[in-house]
Amino acid sequence: MQTVPGPPPLPSRASAPICCLDLDTFFVSVERILDPSLVGKPVVVGAAPGQRGVVTACSYEVRALGVRSGMAIRDAVKLAPDAVYLPTRHGIYGPWARRVRAVLERHCPVVRTASIDEFFLDFRGCERLYARPEEQDGDAVIVRVVREMREAIQADVGLPASAGLGATRAVAKMASGRAKPAGVVQVRRGEERAFAAALPVRKYPGIGPKAEERLTRAGVATLGELLARRGSPGWLGEAAAMVAHGLDGPVPDLGDDRTAFHELDTAGDAEGSLSNERTFFADVARRDQVEAALLALVERVAWRARSRGVRARTVALKLRYADFDTLTRQHAVPATHDERTLWAAVRELLDKAWRRPKAVRLLGVQLSRLVAPGPQLSLPLPEARPAPGAALDAVRARFGYDAVRLGTVARRREA
DNA sequence: TCTGGGGTCCTAGGACCC
DNA sequence: TCTGGGGTCCTAGGACCC
Numbered sequence: 001m002q003t004v005p006g007p008p009p010l011p012s013r014a015s016a017p018i019c020c021l022d023l024d025t026f027f028v029s030v031e032r033i034l035d036p037s038l039v040g041k042p043v044v045v046g047a048a049p050g051q052r053g054v055v056t057a058c059s060y061e062v063r064a065l066g067v068r069s070g071m072a073i074r075d076a077v078k079l080a081p082d083a084v085y086l087p088t089r090h091g092i093y094g095p096w097a098r099r100v101r102a103v104l105e106r107h108c109p110v111v112r113t114a115s116i117d118e119f120f121l122d123f124r125g126c127e128r129l130y131a132r133p134e135e136q137d138g139d140a141v142i143v144r145v146v147r148e149m150r151e152a153i154q155a156d157v158g159l160p161a162s163a164g165l166g167a168t169r170a171v172a173k174m175a176s177g178r179a180k181p182a183g184v185v186q187v188r189r190g191e192e193r194a195f196a197a198a199l200p201v202r203k204y205p206g207i208g209p210k211a212e213e214r215l216t217r218a219g220v221a222t223l224g225e226l227l228a229r230r231g232s233p234g235w236l237g238e239a240a241a242m243v244a245h246g247l248d249g250p251v252p253d254l255g256d257d258r259t260a261f262h263e264l265d266t267a268g269d270a271e272g273s274l275s276n277e278r279t280f281f282a283d284v285a286r287r288d289q290v291e292a293a294l295l296a297l298v299e300r301v302a303w304r305a306r307s308r309g310v311r312a313r314t315v316a317l318k319l320r321y322a323d324f325d326t327l328t329r330q331h332a333v334p335a336t337h338d339e340r341t342l343w344a345a346v347r348e349l350l351d352k353a354w355r356r357p358k359a360v361r362l363l364g365v366q367l368s369r370l371v372a373p374g375p376q377l378s379l380p381l382p383e384a385r386p387a388p389g390a391a392l393d394a395v396r397a398r399f400g401y402d403a404v405r406l407g408t409v410a411r412r413r414e415a
Numbered sequence: 416t417c418t419g420g421g422g423t424c425c426t427a428g429g430a431c432c433c
Numbered sequence: 434t435c436t437g438g439g440g441t442c443c444t445a446g447g448a449c450c451c
Contacts, residue, residue: 022451047419054419056451069451072417088419115422115451208449277420314443324418330444362419 011131014138015189016165018251019108019121019146020172023100023153024160024181026117027057030096031086033158042083047073049085052279056088060181099157107149112254120169122254139165143186150184166192169254170246173205192247197224204243211239223247274308275316276301277364283322285359291350297365298346302339306393310370311335315342317349318364326362329353335371342367 023029027045032038042061047053055071062083067076073085097116104111110122123145127138130145146163153161164175165186172187174196179185187195196204201223202212218236220226223243230240276297284290294317305312316330329349336342346365 026451050416052416052419054417056419070418073419074417090420117451206449210448273422275421279419282416316444326446328445332443364420 008133009136011127011136011141012138014123014127014142016139016167016171016186017123017126017142018167018169018172018254019123019142019163019165020114020169020176021104021119021121021146021150021161021163022176023097023117024162025057025059026097026159027088027093028059029159030093031089033096034092038084042080043086044073044076044080044083045086045088046076047085048087049073049077052281058083096157096159100153100159100161103153103156104149107145107152110254120172120254124251139186139188143184147184150182154182167251168246168249169252170205171195174199174203177203189248193224193227196243196247197222197227199223201226204246206242206246207239215239272370273366273368274301274304274310274312274370275318275364275366276304277318277362279320279362280360283359283361287354290360290363291347293363294346294350294365295343297363298343299339301365301367302337302342303393303396305337305367305370310367310372311337312342312367313369313371314367315345315349316364316366316368317346317353318362318366319353319360320362320364321355322359322361324361325358327353328366330366330368332369335373337367 028038028043031043031045040061041059042065043059044055044062044067045057046055051073053073055067055069055073055076057069058067058076062076062080065080067079067083076083077085093116097113101111101113101119104119104121108121108123108126112120112122114120123142126145127141131138131141135141135144142165146165150161150163153159160182162176162179162182163184164172164177164179165184166172166175167187167189171192175185175187199222200212201207201215201220202209204223207215214235215221215226218229220229220236226240226243227247228240229236230244231237232240278293278297280293284293312333313335314330314332316328318326318328320326329352331345331349333341333345342365
């Protein structure tokens with residue numbers, strides 16, 4: 001009798017197929033590629049020392065001294081006076097993130113961009129595609145693939161990354177935090193509570209400073225203690241249920257769950273918002289100076305809207321006073337991206353919000369309820385004059401945003 | 416000279432319409 | 434003369450994330 005070898009057995013289905021991949025100290029890593037002399041040195045990306053601002057990214061050498069992102073630059077300088085301080089160069093990091101995304105797409109069919117340095121991937125069903133004949137554990141297959149992917153990002157793009165794997169996004173995200181730097185951690189189904197029990201509540205995505213404080217007052221410090229409060233009445237019980245669901249709830253479909261995925265699927269009816277804001281180097285009390293700065297913000301945000309081909313149906317003004325008191329005023333408008341229209345609206349909002357005795361620290365302009373012009377709007381509505389925006393945009397498309405400023409902005413800036 | 420800048424989502428009250 | 438709900442839009446503020 002002869003035994004015919006059957007086909008190799010299929011691997012088991014992975015229990016933890018959702019991956020959170022994030023880039024380690026992303027802005028610092030990019031700056032190090034552009035200037036290799038920074039490798040190994042303590043580096044802080046943010047504002048220049050002496051300026052108003054916070055740490056947007058910092059290297060592990062600096063973290064060892066206690067520096068954290070979000071910290072005031074002032075405080076960082078006290079902890080790490082000898083670090084290299086670099087300004088955040090908005091705009092240069094995007095292309096690097098896109099190169100990373102291209103690598104991810106070679107390894108996984110479902111990739112979602114959560115932020116400039118963070119991605120979620122869904123490996124469900126990939127075990128069989130990727131398994132080698134001798135591999136029978138689906139979870140192990142996915143871990144191997146993610147390791148290879150992480151190494152490919154390092155080799156092809158030059159950026160260090162970490163990855164977490166879990167059955168839900170919350171677990172994957174917490175696992176990626178544990179994987180840093182440059183590691184891969186998987187939390188299999190059934191292991192979630194053991195993994196989370198000792199973690200501070202703040203580690204759970206969605207629990208921020210305010211919720212943490214409330215929980216502390218309720219005597220809850222860890223996720224394990226929070227889970228033990230399931231069934232409690234009111235807010236505490238709801239928070240416990242939310243965390244339980246995030247830990248062992250059903251495996252989510254990344255496409256269905258829009259939270260944290262602001263980037264995609266916005267074709268057509270757009271939505272979302274666009275804003276620009278600026279903190280003054282020194283607080284400003286004079287109305288004319290406030291208006292000059294506001295006009296510059298309107299100009300910039302309007303240009304971004306036109307570049308994206310969207311119009312706003314709501315315009316908002318944001319004012320932050322020297323004492324950090326912050327207010328917003330908004331107004332619904334017929335869909336527009338014309339800076340004269342937007343400026344008129346913003347000035348009315350300023351009239352409504354203006355309070356004389358308080359100096360202003362920050363100004364912001366936000367466009368929201370965005371719409372991409374449908375076919376009906378693209379009919380050539382007769383405009384009284386061609387919008388000045390069009391001519392400016394053409395110049396900027398070739399020479400960059402700062403190549404042209406509105407006369408008023410330029411003049412006021414000289415003053 | 417504490418506390419950036421870009422976003423998302425949620426809540427809650429009032430206006431207005433049916 | 435007194436008193437409904439439900440739905441939607443608008444506005445203001447706040448929590449959270451990177």
